[in-house]
Amino acid sequence: MLQLNYIREKKDEAIQRLALKNIDAKPILEKVLEFDNDRRRTQNELDTLLNEANVIAKQVGDLYKQGKKAEADELKNKSIAVKESSGKLAEQLKIIEEQQYNLLVTIPNTPSLKVPKGKTPADNENIHQEGEIPKLHAGAKPHWELAEQYDLIDFELGVKLTGAGFPVYKGKVARLQRALINFFLDKATAAGYLEIQPPIMVNEASGYATGQLPDKEGQMYHSTIDNLYLIPTAEVPITNIYRDVIVKSDQLPIKMCGYTPCFRREAGSYGKDVRGLNRLHQFDKVEIVQIAHPDKSYQTLEDMREYVAGLLRDLELPFRILKLCGGDMSFASALTYDFETFSAAQEKWLEVSSVSNFETFQSNRMKLRFKEGDAKTQLAHTLNGSALALPRIVASLLENNQTPEGIKIPKALIPYTGFSLIN
Template identity: 75%
Template sequence: MLQLNVIREQKDQVIERLKVKNFDAAAIIEQVYNLDADRRRTQNESDNLLAESNQLSRQVGDLMKAGKKAEADDLKNKSGALKESIAKLQQQLAAIEEEQQQLLVQVPNMPSEKVPAGRTPEDNEVVFSHGELPQLPDSAKPHWELAEQYGLIDFELGVKLTGAGFPVYKNKGARLQRALINFFLDRATAAGYIEIQPPVLVNKDSGFGTGQLPDKEGQMYHVTLDDLYLIPTAEVPVTNIYRDVILDTAQLPVKNCGYTPCFRREAGSYGKDVRGLNRLHQFDKVEIVQVAHPEKSYETLEEMREYVAGLLKELELPFRTLKLCGGDMSFASALTYDMEVYSGAQKRWLEVSSVSNFESFQSNRLKLRFREGKEKPQLAHTLNGSALALPRIVAALLENNQGENGIRIPKALVPYTGFEFIN
């Protein structure tokens, strides 16, 4: 959520910047701006009347104590008259605030100045690439065939148990999952991230805090009986740890990581793109989250990007880093890097990580602040990134490393899998 004072002071710049996200904010921002003036005027009036009323009450108390009942009754009547106008003003105020909030939550975060303009994924900027694209023979198989051939993943069984998009991992497939999770967590904790094991069901407040609610209600599985949501990413619980928290500057940056299964309804996606592991309803992911000082958050973003790149190098996967254009960025992000690995048999790039700086967009919703000495608390910046999401990593590993002896496990992973080949 954008900060009101930013809209108040830089209305036109806000509208201008949001155009980079292809969001026409003029009408809505203008409305928020006007409501803000209304709100302040109304609060001022209301506060003044309340002050008057409070003073009357104090006088009544004094008069009662002094035994001057008649005079007290007089003031009581006066106070009663005030009450009506106060109630009316407060109703107005509440209505204005409600309307303003309702508009404000619809406005996406402003993209950083570094964000390139653009509408589609084609407009994303490749800022880094690493590794040679694998040259596979024509007989190379896509990962879903390999998974079946080696008995690693049973998609059909998942359909039986749950439905499409809920694969069952078996044997070395299951072991590979566990190896990757441990590998990612070990690397993250070695890099200074504190390991968190959060709940995978969250309440509405948490969903709102990180921006999933109300905007993306349909993306999450909703357990209506208890009004809880299955998390689409560990970002939600791990960031919400700091909801309504005021940190001390010395505590920054906060670095947390966590492994969780992630659940996404992915309503409306079908077809070739979602074949095999490419897009699932349930998948595993290790997430890294940081809470940073506003002046340092872009340094932090680069650090996180480097960190994720390091993981991909260790896994010996060819990858590229994209700086997302305005049109392809998420609602809450100010700047996002996507990391894509090349999947040799499908011959396509697969997104395996998204590293974003949300600046104060989430913290404004979360009321996540920090205090510098005796200064007033100010909003911190939040960042997060996948490090990493498993399914597409598995897809690329299987496809790129297939050979006559089976599928080769990258060296860094062998201590975790306990085997060098899947055959």
């Protein structure tokens, strides 16, 4: 949610920035400011009335103490009248605030001015590419065929147990996944991220604070009997640790990481893009989260980007980094880098990580603030990134490292897997 102060003070900048997301924000922002004027005027009137009522109430008390009952009773009547009009005003104020709020939550975050213009993924800016794209032997297979050949992943068994998008991992690939999780967590903690093991179900307030609710309700699995949601990412519980918290500025940056399963309903996708591990309802991910000082959050974003790049280097996967264009960015993000690894057998790039700065968009909703000395509290900036999501990493590893003799495990992972070849 955008900050009112920002809209009030820098309306033109906000319009300019939102234009990057292909939105003509002018009428909406002006409407918000109209509500704001209304709100302030109404509140002032209401405050004046309430003040009057408070003064009268005090006088009534004094008069009673002095035994002046008649005068007190007279004042009482006055007070009742004041109360009647203040009640009406309070109702008005509530309506105005609600309207303003309902409008505010429909406005996406303002993209950073560094965000490239554009509407579709084709407009994303490819800012970096490294690693060698492997040349596979004749007869190389996509990962779902490899999974079958080596009896690694059973998609149909998953359908039997649960449904499509819930694969069963077996043997060496189960071990490989566990290895990846441990490897990613070790790397993150070595980089100063505090490891968190959060609940994987969250309540409404949490889903709301990070922006999944109310509008993206359909994307989460919902346990209606207890009104809890299965998390779509560890970002939700981990960031919410700091909901309604005021930290001291010297505590920043706060760095946290966590492994969790992630659950996404993502209904309505079919075809080649969702084959095998490309898109799942349940998958594993290690997430990194930072809470940063507003002056430093973009440096933090670069640090996180470099950190994720390091992971892909360790895994010896060719990858590229895209700076998402305005049209391809998420609702809440101000700047996002997507990481894609090249899947040699499918001959396409697969998104394996997304690293974003949300600026104050999330912290405004969750009232995550910091205090610098005696200065007024300010909203902190929140950032997060996948480091990394497993399924497409596994897909890339299987496909890119296949040889006629079997699938090779990258050196960095061997201490974790305990084997160097899947055959």
